[in-house]
Amino acid sequence: MAAPYQPERDVEQKIAMTHSQVLSSNIASLRAHIAQCAADARRNPAEITLLAVSKTRNTDEVADAVANGLTNIGENYLQEAREKQQALSHLNICWHFIGPIQSNKTREIAEHFSWVHSVDRLKIARRLSDQRPTSLPPLNICLQVNISEEATKSGVLPSNALDLARGVAALPGLTLRGLMAIPAASTDLAEQRQAFAQLRQLRDQIASALPELTLDTLSMGMSGDIDAAILEGSTLLRVGTAIFGPRTSATKN
Ligand SMILES: *Cc1c(COP(=O)(O)O)cnc(C)c1O
Numbered sequence: 001m002a003a004p005y006q007p008e009r010d011v012e013q014k015i016a017m018t019h020s021q022v023l024s025s026n027i028a029s030l031r032a033h034i035a036q037c038a039a040d041a042r043r044n045p046a047e048i049t050l051l052a053v054s055k056t057r058n059t060d061e062v063a064d065a066v067a068n069g070l071t072n073i074g075e076n077y078l079q080e081a082r083e084k085q086q087a088l089s090h091l092n093i094c095w096h097f098i099g100p101i102q103s104n105k106t107r108e109i110a111e112h113f114s115w116v117h118s119v120d121r122l123k124i125a126r127r128l129s130d131q132r133p134t135s136l137p138p139l140n141i142c143l144q145v146n147i148s149e150e151a152t153k154s155g156v157l158p159s160n161a162l163d164l165a166r167g168v169a170a171l172p173g174l175t176l177r178g179l180m181a182i183p184a185a186s187t188d189l190a191e192q193r194q195a196f197a198q199l200r201q202l203r204d205q206i207a208s209a210l211p212e213l214t215l216d217t218l219s220m221g222m223s224g225d226i227d228a229a230i231l232e233g234s235t236l237l238r239v240g241t242a243i244f245g246p247r248t249s250a251t252k253n
Helices: 007-016 020-042 058-065 079-086 103-112 120-130 160-170 189-209 227-233
Strands: 050-055 074-075 092-096 114-118 138-145 176-180 217-220 236-239
Touching: 020 050, 020 227, 050 138, 058 074, 058 079, 058 236, 074 079, 079 092, 079 103, 103 120, 114 120, 114 176, 120 138, 120 160, 138 160, 138 217, 160 176, 160 189, 176 189, 189 217, 189 227, 217 236, 227 236
Parallel strands: 050 074, 050 236, 074 092, 092 114, 114 138, 138 176, 176 217
Antiparallel strands: none
């Protein structure tokens, strides 16, 4: 016979969980959820990478994520990222830059990251290519697309994406891998799916116009729209809140 349910003891156990235990439990739930969504979409979950977005999180939290097998880490702000990279240099981490890029930051980004998801103009791409150390493999690039065409959002407009892709593909220090987007916020699954479907179709158009490229990456889906992103073909989910919990420090994103 099952033991009687003891709500008070359960609450005490929850409170007694350490921050690391909460993180492990969040990651396990998230992985199960991703596997379920992939099954619903008839997709192989192995083709979906989970990128842990660690802006505002401290180095212990990032180390915990890595200990749980999340070795792809995404950061938005260079200074904050460099501090964590230095503190965690003993760990095997693949670092992704996902924030807005100022020209005067490109050298450090080119030197210290494996991926950049937020390239939206050729000038920045040229600098990243020129400044990528030749001792390192080319920098993996996703073009950030302003898929919902919002006036205030960064990202190349869909109508300009093919031209930018052509320019980026020609740069020796970079490997163009695909597209990234942050669609207009919506809690409606159909609306979320429509934006992600547009990004996938744009990727397919660019791939057929530039068949020499391997555009294997759709960087789409965050904590609030994981299901829609997987249904529409995401290969890389950028997830913060569902892993680490709500962000408490003041931040724009
Ligand atoms: C913060 C951020 C995320 C993660 O957002 P959550 O809602 O916390 O999962 C993903 N992508 C980008 C570009 C971000 O800035």
